[in-house]
């Protein structure tokens with residue numbers, strides 16, 4: 001089993017290397033200025049050198065790891081997924097090998113043989129996370145339409161005595177089309 005950090009990379013990457021991280025990200029060939037296009041929601045891979053251990057001369061030995069960087073739809077906030085609350089402060093989400101992390105306090109650490117995979121989108125579901133085949137999504141602010149099973153915005157849900165919580169998708173006026181006059 002490997003350990004992975006999930007969350008905003010700004011909490012995990014050493015502060016003094018954050019500028020270097022951003023420079024590599026912003027000059028990445030797949031990076032677009034509009035963050036919601038980062039890998040079309042599938043993220044981008046970025047190579048990162050990190051200090052792995054000291055050699056016999058007590059010099060730092062560097063190794064290279066692949067980081068998986070995603071946009072956080074609509075920027076900063078908190079995503080609630082797989083039982084973890086992931087705060088976002090740099091507009092990003094990431095999956096990082098634990099070895100490259102200076103701290104894991106701002107995100108979560110998960111164990112998985114295969115790397116966890118996010119999918120992000122400005123359409124619902126905004127953030128989806130696959131951990132070893134278990135795919136979950138942040139459903140905050142949404143309810144499942146009792147008629148069709150679609151996830152609909154909590155604020156647009158209509159509560160009906162007969163139908164339960166239904167979205168605009170399926171709501172039928174219970175008064176029927178009786179003559180109002």
Ligand SMILES: [Zn+2]
Pocket residue numbers: 145146147148149150166167168169170171
């Ligand atoms: Zn519906």
